[in-house]
Amino acid sequence: MAKHNDRKKISYPGLALFLVISAINTATADGTGKVVFEAQCQSCHDLTEKAPETLKQLWERKGPDLSSAGIKYKSAWLNEWLQNPTRIRPAGMFYGNHIKTGKKTDVVDPSGLVNHPRLSSEQASQVVEMLMTLKRNENLVTSGEYRPGSIPMMLGEMMFDKFKGCLACHQIEPGYGGLSGPEMYTAANRLQEDYLISFMRNPQSWEPKSIMPNKNLKETDLQKLVHYLRALSKEKFQ
Amino acid sequence: MNRSIMFCAALLLIPAAAANAETAADNYRTYCVQCHGLKGDGKGINVADMSTQPRDHTDAKEMSARTDQELFKVIKEGGQSINKSVLMPPWSSILTDEEIQDLVKHLHKLCKC
Numbered sequence: 001m002a003k004h005n006d007r008k009k010i011s012y013p014g015l016a017l018f019l020v021i022s023a024i025n026t027a028t029a030d031g032t033g034k035v036v037f038e039a040q041c042q043s044c045h046d047l048t049e050k051a052p053e054t055l056k057q058l059w060e061r062k063g064p065d066l067s068s069a070g071i072k073y074k075s076a077w078l079n080e081w082l083q084n085p086t087r088i089r090p091a092g093m094f095y096g097n098h099i100k101t102g103k104k105t106d107v108v109d110p111s112g113l114v115n116h117p118r119l120s121s122e123q124a125s126q127v128v129e130m131l132m133t134l135k136r137n138e139n140l141v142t143s144g145e146y147r148p149g150s151i152p153m154m155l156g157e158m159m160f161d162k163f164k165g166c167l168a169c170h171q172i173e174p175g176y177g178g179l180s181g182p183e184m185y186t187a188a189n190r191l192q193e194d195y196l197i198s199f200m201r202n203p204q205s206w207e208p209k210s211i212m213p214n215k216n217l218k219e220t221d222l223q224k225l226v227h228y229l230r231a232l233s234k235e236k237f238q
Numbered sequence: 239m240n241r242s243i244m245f246c247a248a249l250l251l252i253p254a255a256a257a258n259a260e261t262a263a264d265n266y267r268t269y270c271v272q273c274h275g276l277k278g279d280g281k282g283i284n285v286a287d288m289s290t291q292p293r294d295h296t297d298a299k300e301m302s303a304r305t306d307q308e309l310f311k312v313i314k315e316g317g318q319s320i321n322k323s324v325l326m327p328p329w330s331s332i333l334t335d336e337e338i339q340d341l342v343k344h345l346h347k348l349c350k351c
Binding site: 054055056058059091094095096099100101104105106107108161162163164165167168169176177178179180202203204208209210211213214215216 | 260264265267268269271272273275276277281282283284285286287288289316317323324325326327328329330331332
C-alpha cells in the first residue's frame with residue numbers, strides 16, 4: 001500500500017513536467033512571442049494590468065509591470081537575462097512579503113522567493129520581440145532626453161549615497177547597500193536611460209504606490225545619476 | 239423618491255472612498271518597515287550599510303523628544319527638513335496629509351508615548 005502511494009506521488013510531478021514540456025513545445029512550435037508569453041510568463045506578469053492602485057494590489061504583485069517593456073528595458077540585456085535569470089530584487093517583488101526578524105536586524109527570508117523561469121534562446125528572442133512592442137506610458141518618456149556624459153566614480157557614489165540617500169534601499173555592488181529596492185549596479189545594463197530619467201523624476205507617475213519616493217531631484221542631478229549608473233554598470237564585481 | 243436616489247448615490251460612493259483609504263498600519267508596513275523594522279525598532283533589512291541608523295520608534299524617550307508637528311514634517315518632507323539624515327526620504331508624493339497624520343498617531347502607539 002505504501003509503495004503504491006509512493007508511486008502515485010512520483011507520477012504527479014512527472015505528469016506536470018510532461019504538461020509543461022508539451023506547453024513549451026506547443027508555444028515554440030507556434031513561433032510567436034505572445035504564445036510563449038502566455039504559456040511561460042503570464043501567471044506572474046499580466047500585460048493588461050494597470051499599476052497597483054492600492055497597497056493590497058502592490059503586495060500581491062508577483063512580477064514587474066511589462067506593459068511598458070518597450071520603453072523600459074534594453075532588448076539585448078532582456079534577451080540574455082531571460083536565458084540566464086538572476087535575482088534583481090534581493091527581497092523579492094515586494095520586500096514586505098519576504099522578511100523576518102533576525103538576531104541583529106530584520107533579514108530577507110528566502111523561503112518564499114521564487115526563481116525566475118529560464119527560457120531557451122529561441123523563446124527569449126520571441127518574447128523579447130513581443131515585449132519591445134509594448135509601450136504603455138510612452139508619453140512619460142522623452143526620447144533622447146538623457147545626454148551622455150560622465151561623472152567621476154567617487155563623486156557619483158557620494159551623490160547616490162550621502163547627498164541623495166539612494167543607497168538606503170539600493171545596492172551599488174553585491175552585498176553593499178539596501179535590500180528593499182532593485183540592485184543598481186546592473187541598472188544601466190537593464191534599463192533605457194530615458195526611462196531612468198523619467199522614473200527617477202517622478203516614480204508615482206509610473207506607479208502611484210511605488211515604494212520609491214519622489215526625491216524632487218533637479219534635472220542636472222537626474223543626468224548625473226544616470227552618468228553614475230552607466231559607469232557603475234561597467235564595473236566588474238566578483 | 240429624491241431621497242432614495244440620493245441614498246443609492248451615497249451607497250455607490252462608499253466603496254470608492256474606502257478603496258482609496260490606506261490604514262496607518264498598512265502604510266507603515268509598506269513604506270517604513272524597510273528601514274524602521276518589523277518591530278519598529280529601527281532594525282529594518284536596509285540598515286546594515288547605513289551611515290545613520292533609523293529612528294527606533296519603540297524608544298519612548300527619543301520619540302517623546304519630537305513634537306507631532308516635527309514628526310509630520312519629517313515624514314512629509316524628509317529628514318533634511320528638520321536637519322536630520324537624507325536617508326529618510328520625503329513621502330509626500332505617496333502619502334496624503336491625512337495618511338501622514340494617521341502615521342503620527344501610529345508612532346505614538348509604537349512608542350507607547
